Amino acid sequence: MKKLLSIVIVSYKNFAQAQVLKRNLSKEKRWECVIVDNTVHNRGYGTACNEGARQTHGEYLLFLNADVEITIPVVKKMLEYMQKHKNVGVVGPQFLNAEGNIEQSSTKLPTPSVAAVALSFLNRLFPHNAVSKNYWLKTWDRKTTREVNVISGAAMLVRRNDFIRIGGFDHQFFLYWEEFDLCARMKQIGKRVVFLVDAQAYHPRQVSIRLAQREGVETRRYFTQSRFRYFKKYFGFIQAVLLESWLTVTEQWRLFSLLALSFFLRTYDLLHIPVIGDVGRDYLRALSLLRFQSFDLLGIPSSIPRFAQGPLNIWFDALSFLFGGVSVFAPPLFAAVLTTMGIGLLYVLLEKRIGKTPAFLGALLMAGSPMEIIHSRMPFYLFAVPVFTLLYFFALERMETVKTRWSVFFAVLSFGVLFQWELAVIPLSGLLVWQGVKQRNICLKYWKSVFFGAVLGFLPQILYDLTHRCTQLCGLVAWAGYRTVAITGFDARHGVTVNTFTTTLIASAEQLKKLIGWNEYISLIGVGIIILFGLYVSRKRRLPHLVLYSLLGFILMGIGVVIHGSPSEAYFPQFSLFLAILFGYGVSRITSKYVRWLVILGIVVLIAKNGTLLIQNHFYTSSIVNSIEAAQWVVRDASGQPIRFVSYDTGAVFPTYVDSMRFLSTIRGGRIGDGGVLYIVSFEKDVVLPSVDVEKRVFGDVTIVKNLVGGTVIE
Structure with a gap:
C-alpha cells in the first residue's frame, strides 16, 4: 500500500523523546515514521530532514522536532487542509508552550531594513514600533487561520513533489533559518504558507533550552552563520555584511560598550600620563634591545632588592616601540589595547558561566577601576597582571576539564608567564600545585608537558641563574620558604602579631578601595556584601571554576600579603580580577529583579563617578x-x-x-x-x-x- 504521509523526526541528544513521538504517530496504516538521529554525527537539521525524506515514500512529508508533542488528529487536520488547498505548499500548527500560551511561531519574511529594526536592540527599546509589529505580526492574536510568510520549522507539512521541486532543505543552513529559506522558495514557485489554528501542538522546549544553555557558544555561532547565509542568498553579500555587522554590534552591546569604555579611559588625554624614573629606565632598556645593544633577562629590582622582576615589561615596551614608533605614547596605547582585550575576555568567559548581566557588571567593575586605569596609562609591570592572571585561571580550568597534554603544558606555562610580570604573584602558585595534586595522574602521564611548560615559563630566570649561581629562582624560593616559616614566630623580626596584622589589614583595605572607587569605603563595603551574599547562598553548590579560583586566589594572595608584611601596591592588581569575578557571581545569585536593578544602578553611578573624577583631575598626573x-x-x-x-x-x-x-x-x-x-x-x-x-x-x-x-x- 502506498504511503500517504511520511513523518521525519530529527533527534539530537533526545532520542528517547523521539521514540515516544514515533510510537504515538505510527498507529496509522498509511503513515510511516522515521527518526534521523544527529547525536553521534550532527549533520544539521536541514540535512537530516533531507535524509529522512530520501528514506521514505509518502505523498506528504511532515518534519518534526523530537520535543514537539503532536497527536494523530492534529496531523490529520493538517493533511486535510493541504489536500483541500492545492496552492498551499507549507502548513504549520498553532504551538502552545509549557504554560499553555500561544507561541509566536510565524512571521513575515524579513528584508535587511526590516531585520535591522525587528531583530536588533531597537525592537527591545521600542517594542511597539511599526516595523517590528508588522514583522512579528503582533496585531494578530494567532487565533485564526491565515496565510503567513514563515512558520516554525518545529512542525512543517509539505507535499513531496513541491519539496523535491525546490530541492529540499538547503544544506548550507546547518541550524536555524532553514524554515525561512524553505518558505521563501515555496513562495517563489507560487505556493502559499499557512498557519492552521485548528491544529494545535505543544512545544515545551525544556530539552531544547537545556541544550542551548549547555552549548551556548556553538548555538549562537550556528544562528549567526545561518542568518548571514540567508540574507546573502536573497539580498547579496554587501547587504548581508552590513546587516550582520549592525546586528552583531547591537546583540553584543554589553561587550562593545565595555571595550569602548575601557579603551577610552585608558587613552583619553594621553598628554597626562605618568612617566616616572622606573618607567624611563625600562624604556631605555627597550631601546637598547631594539638596537641590539643588550638583551635583558631580568627587569627592575623588586621590593626585595636582591630579586628582580621578569623582563616581560621591557620586551613589551620594545614591541610597542617597534610597531608603534619610539615615542612616550606607544607603550600606553599598546597597554590600553592589551588591558581592553583582557576586559573583553573576562566578559566572554563570565557570560558563558554566570549570564550576560552579571558578567557585564563584573567586567564593568574592572573596566572602571581607578587603579587599573592608572596602571594601564603607566605601563609598568603591574598593568598586565590582571590579564595574565585571567589567562592563568582559564588555563587551570582547561587543565581540569580537558585533561590533555596541551592543557597541562599551558597551565604550567601560564603561571611562568604571569610570574615574569610580577614576583608578588608567587602565592598563586598554590593553585597550580593544588590542581597538580588533583590531576596527578594526568600530570604524571604528561610529565614532559609539565617540564617544558616550566622551563619555557621561567626561561629568563633559568638562563640568568645558569651564570649567576641560581641567585634568582633558588634564592626566591628559599626566601619565600623562610618568610612563611618566620610568621610562626621563628624569627621575631618577621612574626605576625595582633598589631602587625591589624596594620596590614588597614593598609590592604586602603589599596582595595582604590580598585573599586576612588577613596570610597562605602563602595568597597557594598561590593563586599554582594560577594559574601553570593558565596553564602552558594555554600552547598559547586562554584564555577573561575569563581573558585578567584576565591582561592584572594585567600592565597591575602596570606601572601600577611607573610610579606608590607602590603604595597604590587600585591593588588590581581585583586581587581578576583573582585570582578566574585562580584559578578554574587549578582548572578540575586533573584530579586528590583535588587538587581538597584545593583546595576549603583555600579553605573560608581563607574561614572570614577571616570568623571579621573578626567576632571587629569588622571592625577601632570602633563x-x-x-x-x-x-x-x-x-x-x-x-x-x-x-x-x-x-x-x-x-x-x-x-x-x-x-x-x-x-x-x-x-x-x-x-x-x-x-x-x-x-x-x-x-x-x-x-x-x-x-x-x-x-x-x-x-x-x-x-x-x-x-x-x-x-x-x-x-
Missing part, C-alpha cells in the same frame, strides 16, 4: 608636555655634546629617578654619557638647588639648571 619641552631644550642646548643628568629631589635617592629625562632626551637625538654638559633636573617646586654658576629654565613643573663653565656641583 608630559613639560618634560618633553625640557628634554627638547636640553638636546638643543647640548649641541651634540654628551648629556649628564643629576637631581637633588627627595626621590633622587633612587638611581632611576631621572631616567625619564634620559629617555626623552635620547629619542630626540641627545647623547647620554659621562663628561659633557651637566644638567640638574627637579620635579619638585621647593627643592633647594646647589649654589653654582647656572642657567635656569622652568618648564611648568620641570626645572632644568645648567652647570656653566667654572661652576661646582657636588654629585
Whole structure:
C-alpha cells in the first residue's frame, strides 16, 4: 500500500523523546515514521530532514522536532487542509508552550531594513514600533487561520513533489533559518504558507533550552552563520555584511560598550600620563634591545632588592616601540589595547558561566577601576597582571576539564608567564600545585608537558641563574620558604602579631578601595556584601571554576600579603580580577529583579563617578608636555655634546629617578654619557638647588639648571 504521509523526526541528544513521538504517530496504516538521529554525527537539521525524506515514500512529508508533542488528529487536520488547498505548499500548527500560551511561531519574511529594526536592540527599546509589529505580526492574536510568510520549522507539512521541486532543505543552513529559506522558495514557485489554528501542538522546549544553555557558544555561532547565509542568498553579500555587522554590534552591546569604555579611559588625554624614573629606565632598556645593544633577562629590582622582576615589561615596551614608533605614547596605547582585550575576555568567559548581566557588571567593575586605569596609562609591570592572571585561571580550568597534554603544558606555562610580570604573584602558585595534586595522574602521564611548560615559563630566570649561581629562582624560593616559616614566630623580626596584622589589614583595605572607587569605603563595603551574599547562598553548590579560583586566589594572595608584611601596591592588581569575578557571581545569585536593578544602578553611578573624577583631575598626573619641552631644550642646548643628568629631589635617592629625562632626551637625538654638559633636573617646586654658576629654565613643573663653565656641583 502506498504511503500517504511520511513523518521525519530529527533527534539530537533526545532520542528517547523521539521514540515516544514515533510510537504515538505510527498507529496509522498509511503513515510511516522515521527518526534521523544527529547525536553521534550532527549533520544539521536541514540535512537530516533531507535524509529522512530520501528514506521514505509518502505523498506528504511532515518534519518534526523530537520535543514537539503532536497527536494523530492534529496531523490529520493538517493533511486535510493541504489536500483541500492545492496552492498551499507549507502548513504549520498553532504551538502552545509549557504554560499553555500561544507561541509566536510565524512571521513575515524579513528584508535587511526590516531585520535591522525587528531583530536588533531597537525592537527591545521600542517594542511597539511599526516595523517590528508588522514583522512579528503582533496585531494578530494567532487565533485564526491565515496565510503567513514563515512558520516554525518545529512542525512543517509539505507535499513531496513541491519539496523535491525546490530541492529540499538547503544544506548550507546547518541550524536555524532553514524554515525561512524553505518558505521563501515555496513562495517563489507560487505556493502559499499557512498557519492552521485548528491544529494545535505543544512545544515545551525544556530539552531544547537545556541544550542551548549547555552549548551556548556553538548555538549562537550556528544562528549567526545561518542568518548571514540567508540574507546573502536573497539580498547579496554587501547587504548581508552590513546587516550582520549592525546586528552583531547591537546583540553584543554589553561587550562593545565595555571595550569602548575601557579603551577610552585608558587613552583619553594621553598628554597626562605618568612617566616616572622606573618607567624611563625600562624604556631605555627597550631601546637598547631594539638596537641590539643588550638583551635583558631580568627587569627592575623588586621590593626585595636582591630579586628582580621578569623582563616581560621591557620586551613589551620594545614591541610597542617597534610597531608603534619610539615615542612616550606607544607603550600606553599598546597597554590600553592589551588591558581592553583582557576586559573583553573576562566578559566572554563570565557570560558563558554566570549570564550576560552579571558578567557585564563584573567586567564593568574592572573596566572602571581607578587603579587599573592608572596602571594601564603607566605601563609598568603591574598593568598586565590582571590579564595574565585571567589567562592563568582559564588555563587551570582547561587543565581540569580537558585533561590533555596541551592543557597541562599551558597551565604550567601560564603561571611562568604571569610570574615574569610580577614576583608578588608567587602565592598563586598554590593553585597550580593544588590542581597538580588533583590531576596527578594526568600530570604524571604528561610529565614532559609539565617540564617544558616550566622551563619555557621561567626561561629568563633559568638562563640568568645558569651564570649567576641560581641567585634568582633558588634564592626566591628559599626566601619565600623562610618568610612563611618566620610568621610562626621563628624569627621575631618577621612574626605576625595582633598589631602587625591589624596594620596590614588597614593598609590592604586602603589599596582595595582604590580598585573599586576612588577613596570610597562605602563602595568597597557594598561590593563586599554582594560577594559574601553570593558565596553564602552558594555554600552547598559547586562554584564555577573561575569563581573558585578567584576565591582561592584572594585567600592565597591575602596570606601572601600577611607573610610579606608590607602590603604595597604590587600585591593588588590581581585583586581587581578576583573582585570582578566574585562580584559578578554574587549578582548572578540575586533573584530579586528590583535588587538587581538597584545593583546595576549603583555600579553605573560608581563607574561614572570614577571616570568623571579621573578626567576632571587629569588622571592625577601632570602633563608630559613639560618634560618633553625640557628634554627638547636640553638636546638643543647640548649641541651634540654628551648629556649628564643629576637631581637633588627627595626621590633622587633612587638611581632611576631621572631616567625619564634620559629617555626623552635620547629619542630626540641627545647623547647620554659621562663628561659633557651637566644638567640638574627637579620635579619638585621647593627643592633647594646647589649654589653654582647656572642657567635656569622652568618648564611648568620641570626645572632644568645648567652647570656653566667654572661652576661646582657636588654629585
